[in-house]
Amino acid sequence: xxKLTGALLSGFTWFWILLAFFPIGWMVFTSLKTETDAAxxxxxxxxxxxxxxxxxVWDRDFAPYLLNSLFASITSTILVLAIAxxxxxxxxxxPVRKVQDVLFFFISTRFLPxxxxxxxxxxxxxTIGLLDNVTALALLYGAMNLPIAVWMMRxxxxxxxxxxxxxxxxxxxxxxxxxxxxxxxxxxxxxxxVALISFIFAWNEYFLALILTSDAARTLPxxxxxxxxxRGQFLAVLSAASTMAVFPVVLAGxxxxxxxxxxxxxxxxx
Amino acid sequence: xxxxxxxxxxxxxxxxxxxxxEKRRRFNRRVSRGLVAPALIFSIALTQIPFxxxxxxxxxxxNQLRPDEIRFAGFQNFVEVFTGGDFLPALWSxxxxxxxxxxxxxxxxxxxxxxxxxxFPGRAAARTLAITxxxxxxxxxxxxxxxxxxxxxVGMLNWxxxxxxxxxxxxxxxxxxxxxxxxxxxxxxxxFMLILLAGLQSQNRExxxxxSVDGAGAVRTFRxxxxxxxxxxxxxxxLLGTVMLVQVFDPIAIMTKGTGGTKTLSYLLYERAFxxxxxxxxxxxxxxxxxxxxxxxxxxxxxxxxxxVDGEVK
Numbered sequence: 001x002x003k004l005t006g007a008l009l010s011g012f013t014w015f016w017i018l019l020a021f022f023p024i025g026w027m028v029f030t031s032l033k034t035e036t037d038a039a040x041x042x043x044x045x046x047x048x049x050x051x052x053x054x055x056x057v058w059d060r061d062f063a064p065y066l067l068n069s070l071f072a073s074i075t076s077t078i079l080v081l082a083i084a085x086x087x088x089x090x091x092x093x094x095p096v097r098k099v100q101d102v103l104f105f106f107i108s109t110r111f112l113p114x115x116x117x118x119x120x121x122x123x124x125x126x127t128i129g130l131l132d133n134v135t136a137l138a139l140l141y142g143a144m145n146l147p148i149a150v151w152m153m154r155x156x157x158x159x160x161x162x163x164x165x166x167x168x169x170x171x172x173x174x175x176x177x178x179x180x181x182x183x184x185x186x187x188x189x190x191x192x193x194v195a196l197i198s199f200i201f202a203w204n205e206y207f208l209a210l211i212l213t214s215d216a217a218r219t220l221p222x223x224x225x226x227x228x229x230x231r232g233q234f235l236a237v238l239s240a241a242s243t244m245a246v247f248p249v250v251l252a253g254x255x256x257x258x259x260x261x262x263x264x265x266x267x268x269x270x
Numbered sequence: 271x272x273x274x275x276x277x278x279x280x281x282x283x284x285x286x287x288x289x290x291x292e293k294r295r296r297f298n299r300r301v302s303r304g305l306v307a308p309a310l311i312f313s314i315a316l317t318q319i320p321f322x323x324x325x326x327x328x329x330x331x332x333n334q335l336r337p338d339e340i341r342f343a344g345f346q347n348f349v350e351v352f353t354g355g356d357f358l359p360a361l362w363s364x365x366x367x368x369x370x371x372x373x374x375x376x377x378x379x380x381x382x383x384x385x386x387x388x389x390f391p392g393r394a395a396a397r398t399l400a401i402t403x404x405x406x407x408x409x410x411x412x413x414x415x416x417x418x419x420x421x422x423x424v425g426m427l428n429w430x431x432x433x434x435x436x437x438x439x440x441x442x443x444x445x446x447x448x449x450x451x452x453x454x455x456x457x458x459x460x461x462f463m464l465i466l467l468a469g470l471q472s473q474n475r476e477x478x479x480x481x482s483v484d485g486a487g488a489v490r491t492f493r494x495x496x497x498x499x500x501x502x503x504x505x506x507x508x509l510l511g512t513v514m515l516v517q518v519f520d521p522i523a524i525m526t527k528g529t530g531g532t533k534t535l536s537y538l539l540y541e542r543a544f545x546x547x548x549x550x551x552x553x554x555x556x557x558x559x560x561x562x563x564x565x566x567x568x569x570x571x572x573x574x575x576x577x578x579v580d581g582e583v584k
Binding site: 006009010012013014016017018020021022023024026027030039040041042043083084086087089090091093102105106108109110111112113114115116117118119120121122123124139140142143146147150175200203204206207210211220221222224225227228234235238239242245246249250252253254257260261264265266269 | 298301302303304305306308309310312313316317318319320321323324327381382385386388390391392396397398399400401402403404405406407408409410411413414415417418419423424426429456459460461464465467468469503506507510513516517519520523524535536539540543544549552553556557559560563564567
C-alpha cells in the first residue's frame with residue numbers, strides 16, 4: 001500500500017514537471033520540423049525531422065547577433081568580477097557599521113526600475129556617440145549585475161574562516177598574497193557562481209538592448225522577434241532561432257544548479 | 271563582529287594589546303575603503319547620475335519631434351501625469367500583474383518544492399527540468415508562448431483544451447492580463463521553488479523524525495514545524511520575486527504591447543519616451559515610478575536586512 005502511494009506520488013510529480021517543461025521541449029521539437037508540419041492542428045508527431053531550420057537561421061545572419069550577445073555577456077561578467085570581488089572582500093574585512101550603508105546602497109540600485117533611467121542613458125549615449133555600441137551595453141550590464149555580485153561574494157567571503165586570513169598576516173604575508181593565495185582558492189566556487197549568474201542575466205537582458213542598440217550592436221533577445229513573419233509560416237524557424245538563443249544559458253544554469261539558488265537569493269540561502 | 275573579537279583575542283596574546291588592535295583596525299578600514307571605492311564609483315556613475323538627470327528632464331517641456339523648443343516647464347509634466355488618466359490604470363496594472371504572478375508563483379513553487387523534497391526515481395533530472403523555465407531567455411519564452419503555445423489557431427493550449435471540449439480562446443487579444451500572468455507564473459515558479467526547496471532541505475531531519483515517532487501525523491508536522499520554518503524562505507523569495515516582477519517589460523512588449531490592461535508603469539514610460547517621443551512626460555512618469563518603487567523597496571529592504579545581515583538563513 002505504502003509502495004503504491006509512493007509510486008503514484010512519483011508519477012504525479014513527474015506529470016507536473018513534464019507539464020512545466022512542455023513549452024521548452026515543444027520548442028525544440030518544433031525546431032526540427034518543416035514549416036508546414038510545425039503549423040498543423042492536431043499537432044504532428046511522426047514526421048521527418050532535420051536540422052534544416054538551424055541552417056536557415058544561420059543563413060539569416062545569426063552570427064553577428066550571437067557575437068554581440070557573447071561579447072556583451074562575457075565582457076560585463078569579467079568587469080563585474082574585477083570590481084565586485086575586491087569590494088566584497090573589503091566589505092567583509094571591515095568591522096564597522098558603515099558596511100550596512102554600503103550594502104544597502106548597492107542593493108537599492110538593483111531595486112530601482114531601469115526604465116526610469118533609460119531616457120538619460122539614451123541621450124547621454126547618443127550625445128557621446130555610443131548608441132548602438134556593444135561595449136557601452138556591456139558596461140551597463142556590469143552596473144546591472146554589480147549589486148548581486150557584491151552581495152553574493154560577500155556571503156562567500158563571510159564563510160572563510162578568520163583564522164586563515166589572520167594566520168597569513170601573522171606570517172607577514174601582504175594583502176595581495178593573502179587574497180590570492182589564501183582566500184581566493186576557498187571562494188573559487190563562489191566566483192564561479194557569480195560569473196554564471198552575471199552571464200545569465202546579461203545574456204537574457206532585453207530592455208536595454210532593445211532601446212540602446214539598433215543594428216551593429218544588437219544582441220539576440222531583441223533580434224529574435226525578426227523571425228516572426230507577418231505573411232508566411234515561421235513557427236519552425238522561430239523555434240530553431242529561440243533554441244539556439246537559449247541554449248548556452250540553459251546549459252550553464254544546469255551545470256551550476258547547486259550555486260544557482262544561493263546566487264538567486266543574493267547569498268542569503270545556501 | 272566576529273572579526274573584531276578574534277583580532278582582539280590574538281593581539282591580546284601577543285602582548286601588545288590595544289595598540290596593535292587599533293593599528294590593524296585602521297589598516298583594515300583603509301584597505302576596505304580602497305577596495306570598495308571602484309565599485310561604488312562605477313555604480314554611482316552608471317545608475318545614480320541617470321536618475322538625477324531624469325529628474326531634470328521631468329521639469330522640461332521637450333518633445334523629440336521639436337528638438338529646438340526645449341523649455342522649462344516646472345511641475346507641468348507632473349500635473350499631466352496625475353490628471354492625464356494614464357497613471358492610475360498603469361499603477362493598477364502593475365500592482366495586479368505583479369501581485370498575481372508573485373502569489374501564483376509562490377503557491378506553485380511551494381507545491382513543486384514539496385513534491386521534489388521527496389526521494390523518487392529521477393529526482394535530480396526532474397529538478398533540472400523544473401528550473402529550466404527560469405533560465406530560458408524571457409524574450410524567447412514570450413515569443414514561443416505567443417506563437418506556439420497560445421496562438422488561437424495553431425497553439426498547443428487551445429488544442430489541449432479542445433480535447434476536453436473547450437472552445438478555442440484568443441489568449442493574446444481577449445485575455446491579455448491572463449496571458450501575461452500565465453507566462454510570468456511559468457517563468458518565476460522555478461525561482462520560488464528553488465529557494466523554498468533549499469528551505470525544506472535545511473530542516474532538521476531528526477526533529478521531524480522524532481515528531482513522527484511521537485505520533486504526529488504528516489499534516490500536523492507540516493503545519494506545526496515545516497511551515498513556520500519555511501516562512502523566512504517564503505519572505506525572501508517573495509521580496510526578491512516582487513522586485514524582479516514589478517519591473518517586468520519583455521513579455522508585455524512582445525506579447526500584448528500594453529493592450530487590454532497590461533500597460534504597466536515600465537511599459538507606459540517606454541511608450542511615452544520612444545513611441546510618443548515626449549521626453550519631459552516620460553521622465554515625469556519615471557520619477558513617479560521611482561517614488562512608488564522606493565516605497566515598495568523600503569519595506570522589502572527593511573525585512574531583508576533583518577534576514578540577511580543579522581544572520582544568513584541556515
